[in-house]
Amino acid sequence: VTPTEDGIWSLDEGTGVTAADSVGQPARPLTVVGPVWGSGPHKLFDSRAGDMSLEFDGINDYAASTAPVLDTTRSFAVSVHVLLDPSRVGGPQSLSVLSQAGVDRSGFRLGYSASCPGMTGGCWSFAMPDTAATNTETIVRSQVPVTGGEWTNLVAEYDSTARQMRLWVCEIGTPADPAIGEPISSLVARPIAPWPAPGPFEVGRSLSDGVYSGYWDGSVDNVRVFSGQVISEAKIRRLCQGAEAGDFLQG
Secondary structure, three states, rough: OOOOEEEEEOOOOOOOEEEOOOOOOOOEEEEEOEEEEEEOOHHHOOOOOOEEEEEEEOOEEEEEOOOOOOOOOOEEEEEEEEEEHHOOOOOOOOOEEEEOOOOOOEEEEEEEOOOOOOOOEEEEEEEEEEEOOOEEEEEEEEEEEOOOOOEEEEEEEEEEOOEEEEEEEEEEEEEEEEEOOOEEEEEEEOOOOOOOOOEEEOOOOOOEEOOOHHHHHEEEEEEEEEOOOOOHHHHHHHOOOOOOOHHHHHO
């Protein structure tokens, strides 16, 4: 079966405090708390005039559903366009762009990691705590350095059959200096079975020891969820090179 999105938040409203899920059954809107609306990468790169995004302040901004979106014990993938404020690159704090909450910690988190062995300036990372009660975790880090102020497409995937986690990073760049749009992947084994995270799907923060932290500083657009599925590299490349949200509704 060819994976299709079962959650799409295009973030094109441009106003208000609700971001619609355009395909979920039932729909799972996000409540927007703090972020302001800005231009999205499709608009900035002159491919679609109406593309908007959310701009997070890195202090207390977030957007969240009222119920879980993913079953974190099964295969899943999430995709998002991100732009990190240049002042955060090389800083001491890790930041989360997507996560889903458990009771005390997030079942997964995707974002910027300040701790990346062998790399300076931080890296992109996808992490899943090994249990619901401890901070030990399995984490896959990108081999692509983080460049602040430029758009990047991140795709994170947990494969429950192969028991592995994968992270794709695709640099998009800026309108003045676009990148080539080629995804680069990193992979780690995860032999430990994941646990269910029954809390809300979060954009712009994650949960650790019962406290939300790691607030995103920068822009977010085109959030997509593939529940119970893994994604082919060909589809990753299409996501990377600007495929619109509706392009995969038929697989």
